[in-house]
Amino acid sequence: MLLTLLATTGQATPAAAAAEAANSAGINSIWDFIEKGGLVMIPIGLCSILVIAVVVERLVTLRRASIIPRPFVEGLTGALENGDIDGAASLCEKDKSPIARIAAAGLKRVGRSGEQIEKGVAEAGLWEVRRLRKNVRILQVIGAIAPLLGLLGTIFGMIQAFQTVATSADALGRTELLAKGIYEAMITTAAGLCVAIPSVIGFHWINGRIDGLVAEMDRICVDLVERVAQRGGAAPARPTSHANGVATPASPAKPAVAASA
Numbered sequence: 001m002l003l004t005l006l007a008t009t010g011q012a013t014p015a016a017a018a019a020e021a022a023n024s025a026g027i028n029s030i031w032d033f034i035e036k037g038g039l040v041m042i043p044i045g046l047c048s049i050l051v052i053a054v055v056v057e058r059l060v061t062l063r064r065a066s067i068i069p070r071p072f073v074e075g076l077t078g079a080l081e082n083g084d085i086d087g088a089a090s091l092c093e094k095d096k097s098p099i100a101r102i103a104a105a106g107l108k109r110v111g112r113s114g115e116q117i118e119k120g121v122a123e124a125g126l127w128e129v130r131r132l133r134k135n136v137r138i139l140q141v142i143g144a145i146a147p148l149l150g151l152l153g154t155i156f157g158m159i160q161a162f163q164t165v166a167t168s169a170d171a172l173g174r175t176e177l178l179a180k181g182i183y184e185a186m187i188t189t190a191a192g193l194c195v196a197i198p199s200v201i202g203f204h205w206i207n208g209r210i211d212g213l214v215a216e217m218d219r220i221c222v223d224l225v226e227r228v229a230q231r232g233g234a235a236p237a238r239p240t241s242h243a244n245g246v247a248t249p250a251s252p253a254k255p256a257v258a259a260s261a
Helices: 002-025 030-037 041-061 070-081 085-094 098-107 114-132 136-167 175-231
Strands: 240-242 245-248
Touching (some): 030 041, 041 136, 041 175, 098 114, 098 175
16 A cells, blocks of 8 residues: 555656646746746836837827818818908917918918918928827837847847756756746747737838828818918919928928928
């Protein structure tokens, strides 16, 4: 009986050890994932929080109703069709949207040449597009550095794994000493990619949304410049629509709106 018990105990010990090793290697929660990745997971985690914050903030800010309010556009179009420049200027003062500030810059130059009106619209448009692109570059930067942070964590993990094998007297034939370090090191690479991929997608998606809004503002401002120039008795300078800006002047001096991120 005693021998049987000892034999059973001796057989159960390796199985229990293997089960314990499997449990320690497994990931049961997000905290487990972060803990097994090491210190490099801290900057990767901060990058992920920053990506979420920027995307949410831009989604709220870049609503069409906030950038190009339909009631304002309809009111401005009606006032310009009726030749009511004062009414159009009053609408721009009451509205705080980007398109209203751009239109106000053109209306302030009524009576001047078409080139001067375009210049005012161009300068205001450049400033407003810079506001629209605020913080977007952060997503591009994180998309570039997050995989590098993951790779750095992997290298650190590999160094630690090989150091453990090199300094352990029992390392010969024990592949688990090396495998565990590599397993934990690869977690940082996966985490870096999990942060970088949404960041790159968010960067291009938000830029596409901004380009669409800029194109619509361009169309509105081209019409505004023509009407204001005609109202002031000046020949319009035939502003042409530009994919990257608002009311691009015919002369190559300055684009109305920069397209840089």
